[in-house]
Amino acid sequence: MHKTLIGSQLRQLRREHGHTQAEMARRLNVSPAYVNLLENNQRALSVKMLMALTEAYGLDLREVVNDRDLSTLADLRAAVADPAFARHKPDLQELRAVVDHAPRFAELFLSLYRSHHGAVAQLARLGSDLTEDGLLDTAAETAIHDFFRDNRNYFHPLEEAAGTLRAQIGGASDDMYALLKRHLRMQFQIGVVLKSTEDMPDTLRFFDRAAGTVALSAALDHPNRVFQLAHVLSLLEIPELLETLTKASGIEVEATRARCHVELANYFAAALLMPYAPFLERAEATQYDFDRLASEFDVTFEQVAHRLTTLHRDGARGVGFFLLRIDRAGNVTKRVNATAFALAEKGGACPVWNIHNAFATPGMMLRQIVEMPDRTQFFTISRTTDRPLLGGDGQDNRLVIALGCERGEAHRLASARPLNLDRSPVSKIGINCHLCPRPSCPQRAHQPVHMDLPLNTDRRGKTRYES
Template sequence: MRKTLIGPQLRQLRRRNGHTQAEMARRLGISPAYVNLLENNQRSLSVPVLVALSEHYGIDMRSLVQDGETHKLADLRAAVRDPIFPGDPPDLAELRAALDHAPGLVELFVHLYQSHRSMVEQLKRVPGTGSTESLLRVSPETAIHDFFRDHGNYFETLETAAAVLRSRVGGSSDDMYTLLKRQLRIEHSIDTRVRRMSDMPEALRTFDAKTGRVDLSEALDHPNRIFQLAHVLGLLEAGNQLDALVEESGIDTEAGRARVRVELTNYFAAAFLMPYDETLNLARETGYDIDRMAAAFGVSFEQVCHRLTTLQRDGARGIPFFFLRVDRAGNVTKRFNATAFTLAEQGGACPVWDIHGAFRMPGVIVPQFVELPEGGRFFTLSRTTDRPVFSHRTQDRRLVVAIGCELSHVEGVAYAKSFNLSDDSLYAPIGLNCHVCPRQACSQRAHQPLHVNLPIDAFRRGRTRYES
């Protein structure tokens, strides 16, 4: 018999049966040390051990000695040489080590790569999608989202600068509009004016540093007038910190750098209006009651939701929330994430996740428990938020804000207190979107998934036209 090494297969077999090396050794009539040598490919498989494996574990001997390693190595080598991976590819020794010590992970990686290639090829057949390079190019929105996510949606330098400025400004939240105008006028020689909508038909706020003037549209409500002034003050007071973070982001387009500066300055404004320690303490005291927090700080519902995602300081962390804002057509217009959850990265397009149900009940918070295909469970809250109204033509321009956290954090959220968390029927089975959702027999399916072949039978009609 030729020399046969089966280390990874043997290790997987043992772990699948829940056995230690000592238990496997006892069953096979060999020493634990010999099992260890076999698993590390330091000994080849003998015929007696092969027979013992067949007898005690009920496996086909041929499944252990088939030489599929060459084929797997070729697939892995081809995958890592794809131009989508920057830098030099791993050498053969590294690839063989991966196959030896993590065969399951290698199999998943190759499967993921093959699915990626398949979807890219399908997208390239769609008119107007352009080249592979253009398909894989990261948009400024994605780059900004990834930059915030990589920081855990928390920026210590901005928090510190906001806290120092808040201490200097003083006063209470009730007087914040007057305090901000005073700070801009006295320390920066900036005057603030509220202008008629007819004078500012295309903007809600303009700031001209040369003329020393901030103009606010009368379409802004009081909390948003305050937020816009805090934003302008952030541009003036935290310029060095903003410059450093924009450079750190690595975004190289002019539009992208401008966008990330806007988002970072919004972060500063929220940190100024809702100081970290006060916000975290109030959140815990009220069970993350968003309306009570909005009233306490004189801010909007949406601004509180956004601020909750940023309470991620080491040693004083709040519940890690993700944040989405969607319009009536399902477009995600804002997304922030203090978690590592896929739902936050790509969600918002599943009709079973009843974000859009909030449009039917303006101003009412809609709670929902959801479950992803891989089993992850979340608690989400959705509510409408109103846009500024310029005229009768711009009425009812609402968006929906949604925040959510993993089920393990839900005990600290007052909105979830009345639900029986052990009731499996409580959790709505959702996906990210129909194109990548593997769920079968979903009555809301709108597309054939790109990576799953759903069963079709001409003699049977299923819940949708995509499967029988």
């Protein structure tokens, strides 16, 4: 293989993540001096370092390495990391031999694996809806989720518009309810009225444009009343921008487009109440302490969690988070993701993940380190969030929020302090049993649809699906 020097690309990668040479060295398990030598092109990129960069930073080295053999080797190593090859995984020396002596076979194998991986990804998007009719159906929430993910869950025009309006409104976070009411009245002649749940039995907020009023339900707590006013304000302040972004989604179904429009308005509302730069500054200063952020910006835990998933501005990035919200039946009611974590679309989440256990401990934060079938590891927290109650049936509307980031970034979080990140046990999870290739999982409830597990009639394994 040719001598490969990537000093400038390595330096740029480190700066994009806000890491010092010492921090990068810790992630790569080398000395800071060696990182310095690599950045100054005094050392060539070794295969070992190539793999370390791929695993620590998720870097697609085909963009920076011109050596075709080195790129093919990296692709092969990533492919055989799939749990489907767990029993007969070739080592690095064998993979090198394939690249050197059978390059066309390597290309054909990678092409076949990409087709397999694409099919599995399609199944993952379908979640538990694996019926024949379901294969032809693309859920509305999936279209919206994909649009947001394609934009890294960050919309700079909305951030700019929200920042400008926040500067115009002024004031502190704990005054926002009065300030938003005043702005609506002075700029748009819109009044705000609070109504009892008897007057609004099945509605939390109603914006009557003709009457010039916004009716809010008394079932909403203070932070959610503020958020609803911020949402209405987006419809009045930036209607053209919201429509432009909605059209950019490429969604053709009218009902889905309307839903996307609502989510973009919600994004603006969060950006208005938690302005990007001040919010990121406080997040870093508090080590992403969710409760302190909620208190300082006068918002809810769920609103903080959702805002944390949007911190992807170039040159000012926060920790990369994903968010999943489920109900008691395990249905996914919200999913936001700009990470490599695979989120279930329609429930059936892995029982090994402690997200479901949070219902038994309301208000408490459950921590866990999890590993996906592709061996990527994440630190996750799960905690309940209370929803407004409109009916009198006595049932609560409690949901669970799961928030997670890559394990390598967990040391930046105050919530990870109770865990020893280097020694804590790792829970091996999957999207759901239909799609999980893990062998010998005691929680398996279904045979995987894309592979056969080994079965020996003379042996009883942990489940009836393999032995």
